Amino acid sequence: MEFIILFITILFVSILQITIPFLVKRNVVFGVTIPYEHAQDPKIMQYKKRYALITAIISVIVLIGFLIWSQVNTLQQPKLVLTGSILPFVILFTSMILYFFFHYKLSKLKREEDWYSNIRQVHVTDLRARAKDEMLSSFVHLIPMVITATLILLSANLFEQLPNQIPIHWGADGQPDAFTDKSWISVLNLPFILLIMQAMFLAINIFTKRSGIKIQAGNVTSSTLRQLRLRKYSSWFLFLTNILITILFSFLQLNLLYDQLFSDRWLLFFPFGFLFVMLIGALVLAVKVGSVDSDLEGKGITGQTNEQESVDEDKYWKGGIFYFNPHDPSIFVEKRFSIGWTLNFANPIGYVVVFLPVIIILILSFTL
Template sequence: MEFITLFITILFVSCIQIAIPFLVKRTVVFGVTIPYEQAKHVKVIHYKKLYAILTTVIALASSIGFIIWNQVTPMDETMLVLTGTLIPFVILLTGLTLYFYFHYKMTKLKKSKRWFEKIKQVRYADLAVRSQDEMLASYVHFIPSIITVTIIVLSVNLYDQLPGQIPVHWGPDGVADAFSEKSWLSVLNLPIVLIILQSMFFGTNLFTKKSGIKINPGNVTSSKMRQLRLRKYSSWFLFITNIAMTMLFSILQLNLLYENLFSESLLIFLPFGFLVFTLVGALALAIKVGRVDSDLEGKLITDEPSKVEGVDDDNYWKGGLFYFNRKDPSIFVEKRFGIGWTLNFANPIGYFVMIVPIILILILSFSI
């Protein structure tokens, strides 16, 4: 089961890394803003294809090597997990290295062609677009918290009946293989982590909903549709993930409170099922959003030069990955390389929403 889980993760990471250049907005290529009409420039297309080919070669070599190694020399659990975790990082690191290489090439190409010098740059505002926003209300992320609070109350009531050793890790066979001395922290660790994550989901949805809807005046229809899709489907993905995660954590906590309440097969399947569900959901989100205002849209780019374009804000993007703009009140903005949102690192609220919860979870994990 662990081999299948790790292999699926490797495949997912590989597919996303290969497809990214074709899923992002047409006007952003390897983190560099270009005019809409230049999206079919021969060098732009060449860079995207070359990135995909090189990433595919690395991904195939890594995946095939992982399979052959496991068949020829069966790995123990520790080595299997270590290798299977390392390979996705190798693929990600390869993709990142190639990204920075092509980011440099695109920056150089943009400067040499002086694409924005003869195009009027404007900011496009649509006062009616907010009425079309279908993001979920942020309070829905507190609905699963009712279950979490119930689990916490139940854990407190049963604390005295629990054994002196509390399981904190389960092996691939669903049997606990690591224990900790009973304490309030070890008993309540899972539901506390769950509450922190649910609060983070709430904050992410809340401030994403308040973020600006940025539309490219060079291609209003497609860019507006992309923004609305991104907001709607990422909101739903976040909420459904919240529910699935709440179910997973709750079952694990109930199994801690009532020994052998669930079968070993269920405990084996649940984490695997949650991983597959999350990966499939992320892939569906990438395709649903990425098929609009991108190379997957299937619509020809106009041959007529655009009279206007969105403002070239490359100076606010460090390496095309990190957004730092004190003038922008948005806390979350659309990623330039990938599908989803990234922080406006110039806004301190973003650190509180995303970084502080992660730090708290790490502190809890190392305190047991």
């Protein structure tokens, strides 16, 4: 069971890493902005294919190696889980190195070819785009918070009856494996952490909504559709994540309040079931967003002349990955070499939204 889950996870990470150059916006190749008319340049396509090929070879070696290794040795479960959890990072790490290699090569190519010399660079927007935005309302993230509030009230009510030892850590099978003395902090620890995460999800939704709908002047129709899909599906994915985490935490807290409320079989099912749902959600997001304004869309760059492109913003992207643009009030922007959002590191609000909750959760965990 563990093996299958780990194998699927590695496979999933592999496929995403192999296909990513073909799923990202086609005018940004390995973090380097290219005018649309050169996006399918033979040399650029060759770089993408080489990246995909090398990543694929490494992924196959890792997957087959993992399969053989687990069959030959009769392994202890912790060792299997540890190895299986490290392997996706091996693939991520190699694709990262390849990314930097091709990022460097493409930056060089861009300098040599001087693609932007004859192109007018403009800032564009469509006033009708905001009306078409289908992001989930931020209010939906208040619903899980109500559940947390209920959990806190329930825990406070049952405080006197609880045993003197409170679980603070759970294994992958959902069983507690570390305990601490009963106190208000240890009993309410889980609901508090949950509440902070829910507040973070709420804030991410609010600030993503406020962030810019970035339209590419070189391909208005497709780039608008891609932005709208990214906003819509990522907000659904965020809400799904919120719900799953709320269920998981509520379930752990209820098991703490009412001893052995759920059977061991449920305990096993939960983490794996969640991983499965998250993987499916991520896959839907990747397909829905990655199929528009990418190489997968085919050649259809329609309706626009190529003498106009959006302003080349490469100077704001450090290493093609970190966005630092003090002029742009957006807090989240579309990632350049993955599907999803990244922070505008020039905007302090972003740090508060993403890092503050993590710091509070870490402090809460260490005070126990």
